[in-house]
Amino acid sequence: MTAPRTIVIAGAGIGGLTAALALAARGFRVLICEKTGRLEEAGAGLQLSPNATRILIGLGLEARLAPHVTTPANVSIMTARSGGEVIRLPLGRPDHDAPYWLVHRADLQSALLGAVTAHPDIELRLGCPVDSLRATPAGIIVNGEPALAVIGADGAWSFVRRQLFPETQPHFSGLIAWRGTLETRRLKSDLISRGVQLWMSPKAHLVVYPVSSGERINMVAIMPGAVMQPGSSDAGDASEIRRHFAASRWPARARNIIDSVDNWRRWPLFTLPDGGMWHEGAVALLGDAAHAMLPFAAQGAGMAIEDAAVLAACLGPVGDDAAAIAPALERYAALRQPRVARVQRTARQSGQIYHLRGPMALARDLAMRALGAERLQARQDWIYNWRL
Secondary structure: OOOOOEEEEEOOOHHHHHHHHHHHHOOOEEEEEEOOOOOOOOOOEEEEOHHHHHHHHHOOOHHHHOOOOEOOOEEEEEEOOOOOEEEEEEOOOHHHOOOOEEEEHHHHHHHHHHHHHHOOOEEEEEOOOOOOEEEEOOEEEEOOEEEOEEEEOOOOOOHHHHHHOOOOOOEEEEEEEEEEEEEHHHOOHHHOOOOEEEEEOOOOEEEEEEEHHHOEEEEEEEEEOOOOOOOOOEEEOHHHHHHHHHHOOOOHHHHHHHHOOOOEEEEEEEEOOOOOOOEEOOEEEOOHHHHOOOOOOOOHHHHHHHHHHHHHHHHHHHOOOHHHHHHHHHHHHHHHHHHHHHHHHHHHHHHHHHOOOHHHHHHHHHHHHHHOHHHHHHOOHHHHOOOO
């Protein structure tokens, strides 16, 4: 499929699929090139706050996602120091006008994929990596085919980014994300929460919440670790994570949750510079390819979804004018860079707060309680209330 208004997207992850739908809604034909031969159920749970769900609902995905999402009432912030709750933050305020969803990554990708494959102006090619780019006065030649623009949505180890910014490489944070899920029925009833649990500790933190319409529990444990093969994940040894939480003297409730999971996978956490890397000429980046970040603001997927919406809005008026593509992508970069940089900083600072120790941890807990749930949660309004 090639046509005057064709845009090529490298990568069929959440950002790439969302961008395809958003661009097709603006009248473009879209070709998605995905290097893998099969889209597999990778990853674990995701938190999608109103800034992201607002976009997904606007793209017509609510009916596809409704059977799979959970809408939590609150976030319970716990401390491993005492085993008690520090504060409980409400979610789903009326002024957000969009829900807060917990969803398994595979369910979100499946919903996006269903909408993409049903759209007459989107073509998905599997086993088709973008491996050559060449600029011409009429546009970009991608794998030998002409296109108006190319969008790199191919992850933190992006091929497209390497062509634009070869000197920019992801940086290992020194942290490993251990991710696991289990069927809710396998967990003791007193350990099940319908909301999000965030456990803070100096040597690790733990996030627990339901996915798959409450039928599964998702767990993410963040711990220090040695660098792994870039871009990889591997099976984690359950005994290793159990020893870590036992040696750190975590409360029994948290250790019981950890002990319930037999199959863990480990992902090294890599980041890109604050503000991201965005475009050159008729080629642009989005999602992790542009701004891989720490997950401590629960906005990795959300920022990719926002990128897709802003990108489509900027390219919409271009028509088939190749000369207008670069200015449109420059506007996209100018709109996204300040917000993404702030989210990246917020995520990093949140991790530092979670891992405070001794008197500083006690002061943190007291400050949270003194501030109060409503005022503390309102500090997220700049993220959640964002609109295109």
